[in-house]
Amino acid sequence: MSFHRRRVLAALGLAGLLSMGALPAAAQGFPSKPVRLIVPAGAGAAPDVVARLVADKLGSLWGQTLIVDNKPGAGGIPGMSALARSPNDGYTLGFVPAAMAIVTPLVYRNPQFSTDADLVPVATVATSPLLLVTASSTGIKSLADLSRHARAHPGQVNFAAPQPNSLPTLAGQMVSKLGQMDLFTVPYPAPPAAVTAALSGDAALTADGLPGLLPHIRSGKLRALAVTSSQRLPGFETIPTVAETYPGFEAIGWFSLFAPVGTPAAVIEQVNRDVAKVMQLPDLVARLADMGIYPRTGNVVAAREFYQGQRDTMKRFVTELGLQPQ
Structure with a gap:
């Protein structure tokens, strides 16, 4: 057996x-x-x-x-x-x-x-839960904004993927697919490198857990576009869920x-x-x-x-x- x-x-x-x-x-x-x-x-x-x-x-x-x-x-x-x-x-x-x-x-x-x-x-x-973020300097304020921007520049907008096939990477790729964004996935070896790419403007989107992102959000350098949980987070109620834009989403x-x-x-x-x-x-x-x-x-x-x-x-x-x- x-x-x-x-x-x-x-x-x-x-x-x-x-x-x-x-x-x-x-x-x-x-x-x-x-x-x-x-x-x-x-x-x-x-x-x-x-x-x-x-x-x-x-x-x-x-x-x-x-x-x-x-x-x-x-x-x-x-x-x-x-x-x-x-x-x-x-x-x-x-x-x-x-x-x-x-x-x-x-x-x-x-x-x-x-x-x-x-x-x-x-x-x-x-x-x-994960956060999807962009640099504040991009002027992108929502997932809908990101979708419009990406579709206006097909194949030219990058998603900084923190490690291939990681949960944040799959979440970001799925959001790209749902929003018909056609984001270009750029793999990074670890989340900090992907966050650095977003901060520098090399990527319009990245995803990570709260601890690695909150200091940059609080400093105003990054903007949280959405949280991947099915409900808004206690203490972060101003951040919408992905599901509010793409119903049923959770990762x-x-x-x-x-x-x-x-x-x-x-x-x-x-x-x-x-x-x-x-x-x-x-x-x-x-x-x-x-x-x-x-x-x-x-x-x-x-x-x-x-x-x-x-x-x-x-x-x-x-x-x-x-x-x-x-």
Whole structure:
């Protein structure tokens, strides 16, 4: 029997336990030893920073250490494949960003893991909306303005893409398609370089999370055209959503906990409940808000449904943009 087939059968067994409400004794006394938390990103990157903040609170609640194990590189493949092949006893979890869970499997020809077959969502932790921005000097004040400008200069207006096939890149390309803008995508190795291109006027549009953009917005050098969440953000109500111009649009970053398929249902339920507890702590909520990250929790069923909805959205983006696995 193949590795993936065993994983799929284990997933079906877990679903059955959840549907029957069965909570075996596996969670009793959990955790009784340190828990390994795989983060498929480098130390100091946003996923690592958030993972450590959450791990600290969970460790205090559990009275155990959460050992953050950074495994960066190649779209998160080293970390995700390591998580998929870890023991499914509950003592190895993954703190997984949206890009690694749903974009990497779509754009890599051989990602070496399947989020659907090898992993199970444990808890949605938080969301991180993106901003679409332009230099204030462009005079562009809205997505409608950008569309008119781009159509008046076909093929001459650049979109500074922060890393190929990243979530911000897919979001910007999808907005270009919806607005019939025909923006020319210029790839950059990392978000700061793309932001610099927008500031200098080399690109009329870029996209990134709030932390990297807010200083430039507050200084007046960049103008936020839209936020990619389905609703306007608390504290930034003057920034419209993309969906107000292109109905139904949403493309958000997020962080979720995943576990290897076959992890005991009772452990998954407990971790889910405990994550919900720590994500209500005022000091953690405030610290994340400073980073443009907003808690989003729910039960195990909600976590699975959230993941499936986000996966389906990215599949649609990749299909409509005509991207092929590389």
